[in-house]
Amino acid sequence: MMFWKRFIGVFTARNLEFLRDKESLSWNLVFPLVLVAAFAFLFDSDDRTIVSVGVVHELAQEVAQEQVDNDHTIRVPEFASLSFVEQVPYTNREQALRRLQQHQLDLVIAPAEQRYWLNESSPGSALAAELLTARSDAYTQEILTGQALRYVDWVLPGILAMNLMFSCLYGVGYVIVRYRKNSVLKRLQATPLSAFEFLLAQVASRVWLVIVTLIVVYLICNAIFSFVMEGSYLLLILLAFLGSLCISALGLLIAARTRSEELSRGLLDFVAWPMLLLSGVWFSLDSSPVWVQQFAQIFPLTHLLAAARAVMFDGAGLVEILPQIMILLAMTLAFLLLGARLFRWIGDGR
Known part of the structure; x- marks a missing residue:
């Protein structure tokens, strides 16, 4: 019983902290909307040079x-x-x-x-x-014969996945490092709260906030642009949950011991930008060299986008995207176990 009281206490506090940060909340809602609109009006053309x-x-x-x-x-x-x-x-x-x-x-x-x-x-x-x-x-x-797929249709999952990635990586990884630097973790260490309870609450808070944000953004954009959707919305929500859980766990791993905000931001950028460029967010990797396609498989965002686009554009069901789901689950488990193992309240091995 005490476990749930402590968990809910940290979970609620983290949610309130996020909701009170108006700039962060506005960014998570407005930024993807602006990107979708820009790609819809600037790049939605059938003209081809090749x-x-x-x-x-x-x-x-x-x-x-x-x-x-x-x-x-x-x-x-x-x-x-x-x-x-x-x-x-x-x-x-x-x-x-x-x-x-x-x-x-x-x-x-x-x-x-x-x-x-x-x-x-x-x-x-x-x-x-x-x-x-x-x-x-x-x-x-x-x-x-078949329905033409606009570029804005194709890029929508990438924009939403990019928003998910940045929100989960920095919303978990950077926040934990800030807590450690400001001695918040040191004070929490003196309470009955365990490391597992604290980390679980951080990840759970970020995951549900990200899912709600993605749903709101999708509904607004779909009302304006009427996107192609061949599969199940429930499968998309499941993928959003698994993807946000996996990338939050990755952010937790990066922040497990780091004390410096500058170092943590550099590490998060080092992970985020290659994943952003090589996971198929902006363009298909079909015509890329084989080694690029193989290298991209190490990123959870690659598997998340492949499954999401299969559901949206090909009408794929659970069986068809099961390989991507299993990979995301395996990555999540590995990140969580390693992150929990390495985690220190104060840092520097303590």
Whole structure:
């Protein structure tokens, strides 16, 4: 019983501290709204300077040697001399075709089968098909159709995830370091409050505040822009919960012993900005080098965004996003265990 009284006491105090900080609260609400509006009006255009072609290589062993680049990526030789044609490799045909339906690709080609797919509602797809058929008549045509995915639709999960990341990392990590520097933790150490209770209350407070903020921002933006949503809202809320829990635990780990606010901010920035740039917040990693895609897997934000976009744009269910959920849970457990193990009230090993 005493556990819950202490937990609720710290939990309530942290919530009141956040709500009384009008600047922080306003930033968390207004900043993502401004970003969504900016991307909607400035970058929501169908104009393209290059033609994007998805190249499926499920049957790579059947592809002629001249179609294989030095980096072992399957390419379409008919487009090799066209610098304005971007060839994006895919090992999953369904994923490539879904990108085509959403107008993110202009054409999908399976070289091993001498077959290509075009989207009849996309002008870029018709252009890409004309380029291909003008250079070769060996390919069989398949026709798809689908709803165009605006850039503002695609970038929305990234903006919300970015807001979640900054709020959780700094709202847990930086705050704990500030408490330690201001001797708040030293005073709490003298109370019956345990480290576990304190840390759990900090994480729980941040998680529910972030989820409420994300829901409010999404509802306002959706009322204005009417976003594409093919899947379940409950799954999105579950992902928001798991993502905020995981990144809060990461912030806790970074702040476990640090006393300096300057050092903690540097460490948090060192984690946040690579995650922001390489997790697919602003642009798809499909056309990135393989090593970049593999490196991005170490970030929880990468798995959160992959699952959220699968739910929103592909109508994925729990089974389809289960791998990302398991990864987020494993990362959360690892961060929490290590952070709790390293945590010190005062710092410097004490």
